[in-house]
Amino acid sequence: MTTQSERPSIGSPRVHYRRVDSTNERAKRLAASGAGHGTIVTADEQTAGRGRQGRGWVAPAGSALLTSAIMRGLDRRDLLLPLVAAVAVCEACEAVAPVACAIKWPNDVWVKRRKVAGILVEGRPQEGWAVVGIGVNVTTASEELPEDLRETATSLRRAGGGDELAVEPLLHALNAALTARLQDAPDRILAAWRERDALRGQSIAWEGGTGTAAGIDASGALLVDTVEGWVTLEAGEVHLGAAGGGR
Numbered sequence: 001m002t003t004q005s006e007r008p009s010i011g012s013p014r015v016h017y018r019r020v021d022s023t024n025e026r027a028k029r030l031a032a033s034g035a036g037h038g039t040i041v042t043a044d045e046q047t048a049g050r051g052r053q054g055r056g057w058v059a060p061a062g063s064a065l066l067t068s069a070i071m072r073g074l075d076r077r078d079l080l081l082p083l084v085a086a087v088a089v090c091e092a093c094e095a096v097a098p099v100a101c102a103i104k105w106p107n108d109v110w111v112k113r114r115k116v117a118g119i120l121v122e123g124r125p126q127e128g129w130a131v132v133g134i135g136v137n138v139t140t141a142s143e144e145l146p147e148d149l150r151e152t153a154t155s156l157r158r159a160g161g162g163d164e165l166a167v168e169p170l171l172h173a174l175n176a177a178l179t180a181r182l183q184d185a186p187d188r189i190l191a192a193w194r195e196r197d198a199l200r201g202q203s204i205a206w207e208g209g210t211g212t213a214a215g216i217d218a219s220g221a222l223l224v225d226t227v228e229g230w231v232t233l234e235a236g237e238v239h240l241g242a243a244g245g246g247r
């Protein structure tokens with residue numbers, strides 16, 4: 001049986017498209033037909049990029065890192081895969097740009113409280129594989145962002161990352177960070193994630209209520225202090241800044 005320490009690096013082989021529907025879709029097809037751990041699918045542009053909660057993911061051609069990595073040999077520890085990916089994205093962004101990244105539960109990456117990267121993990125656990133899809137706005141200008149996202153999203157360049165920024169060095173940094181973090185024990189992942197927690201102590205709202213975010217538990221679920229007591233959110237979307245707070 002494959003153990004985590006035997007896993008090969010992320011990033012090879014690499015399938016690159018100038019234009020593709022969705023790197024996640026292509027990576028899932030490759031995984032279903034047997035592609036190995038570490039294989040990545042990248043693209044300059046997606047015509048049907050997919051986001052969490054059934055949303056789309058839009059990025060102008062060449063301005064964003066669009067990559068999907070195949071993971072195999074999954075075990076219990078890989079339940080934290082979305083958190084592993086978020087930590088690795090932060091580390092990669094900080095390796096190529098003078099920015100400070102935070103994570104909005106579960107795995108949006110923020111710079112200066114705006115979203116710079118999103119992560120979509122999909123898989124077939126019963127077949128032992130998952131695909132980690134990552135989109136990072138690298139050089140995207142604000143007028144290139146979808147209008148409804150201009151207040152809440154940004155790019156590394158726009159957030160002060162500098163004019164030298166490019167997609168390819170970020171991809172290399174990301175592959176290295178993912179390779180390293182996939183070897184980590186869960187307690188180290190949780191600690192790294194908690195250091196970057198953008199919501200802790202903040203008033204938040206979700207479909208079912210409001211409260212104060214109070215960190216994550218060992219499974220990565222969000223703990224919320226509400227007027228009715230503690231609530232644990234295992235999935236879904238939360239928003240900042242709701243009135244109501246905790247107890």
Ligand code: BTN
Nearest residue numbers: 022024050051052118119133135
């Ligand atoms: C989100 O925040 O909603 C997740 C966005 C994930 C987008 C990336 S871009 C590369 C990969 N291919 C996709 O179709 N989606 C992910």
